[in-house]
Amino acid sequence: MSEHSVAVVRLASASSAERQEILVGVQNLLLARGVIVPNDRRDALWQPSEWKPGPGARLAVVEPVDWFDAFLDTANNGVDICGDRDVYHAVENDEAPRCPHCAASTPTAYTDSYDDWLEEWSIDGHEPVFACDRCGWSGLVGDWTGQFGVLIGAPAVTFYNWPPLSPAMITDIRAALGGRTGIVASHW
Ligand SMILES: [Zn+2]
Structure with a gap:
């Protein structure tokens, strides 16, 4: 089965204390709206994420999609909120x-020296x-336009196999992350 994810990544640098504060802020935003709830049945293969969709998830997507109820039963529909710097790659x-x-x-x-600049x-x-x-x-790679490149940063919020998130939700997450942010839409 093919899978997809959308990661919203903070590109601006931040100290580890700042990253922790930002992580709690974005977590609280999503919890307060019921977009996520703690995943009490974590399973490496079925539901590996710390968070899963909550009752407010329906309001966080573009508009009610007819497969939303099926989505709630999808194997990997979790949300990761990661405070450590990581690489977000669009894969396929x-x-x-x-x-x-x-x-x-x-x-x-960009292509010729890809491995060098990424490293x-x-x-x-x-x-x-x-x-x-x-x-x-000329500009930093994160300021070029696109959602299918590679970004490195923290904190980041990754939604696995969700229906498209509403622009308002994305805007609010970017604001909570603060500074420069970017998006990576992956498929594998
Ligand atoms: Zn140009």
Whole structure:
């Protein structure tokens, strides 16, 4: 069975104390609205996440989808809220982001030196900057437009196999994470 996830990731750096505070903030936001509830039956294969959909989940998605009730019985429909820096990769969705100004694709360096800049970002926390070949705009990779690239950051909230979340929900999560944030929509 194919699976998908959406991760909302804080890209701005934060101390471990700040990350902990942000994590509690975003957790409280989702708990207060009933979007998540503690998963009291965690199982590595069936429901590995600490959180699962709550009664408010229905209001957090774009609009009632006809498979919502089936979704509540889906094997892996949990939510992870991770306070440690991690790599969020689109896996089979993988697609380079585009220039936010002219929509050109990333320069060849993005692909050619992919492993190098990803390793450097992962180990040194140095988010790479790319310049657009077409219009000359340059910016951090997380500021390029797209949801199918790779991002590294923390904290992050990952929804597994959920129906599309409403833009308002995404906006509120991004606000709770604070600073620069990005989204990775994965499929595997
Ligand atoms: Zn451009």
